[in-house]
Amino acid sequence: MVLVIRQFFPKDYVGLCLWPFIILREKHLLNDQILINHERIHLQQQWELGILPFYVWYFIEWLWKCLLYGDRYLAYQNISFEREAYANEDNLLYPAQRKRFSFLQYCFKK
Structure with missing residues (x-):
């Protein structure tokens, strides 16, 4: 389900996924x-x-990458969950084809 809540966001954010x-x-x-596809990947x-x-x-990985x-933004971009979502967001078929735990391949990949 997709909701629009303008007041929910800090100024730099446009969307997020909270199961x-x-x-x-x-x-x-x-x-x-x-x-929407990017956020659907996060739902999975x-x-x-x-x-x-x-x-x-997500939070621990973000903290680690901040260090x-x-x-902070570079850390966010390199969180494994975000790397998977950004790498596949333009493939609208990806959520249907995605293998479970696919984000793991982005944990150690540069």
């Missing part, structure tokens, strides 16, 4: 198939890993 919802900042983003990651373990892993790169 079982995709939440967007603006109504016009409902037409952005790439963004959350489902297969479990909601709480997903968020714990590693010294930059």
Whole structure:
């Protein structure tokens, strides 16, 4: 289910996924198939890993990469979950074809 909640977001964010919802900042983003696909990939990651373990892993990996790169945005871009979603967001068939735990291949890949 996709929701539009403008007040939910810090200024730099346009969308996010909180199981079982995709939440967007603006109504016009409902037409952005790439963004919706990116968030659908996150829904699958959350489902297969479990909601709480997903968020714990996500936060720990982000913290680790913040220390590693010294930059919060670069750390975010290099979280394994984000790397998988960004790498496949333009393939609208990817969520249907995706193998379970595919994000693991992005954990150690440069």
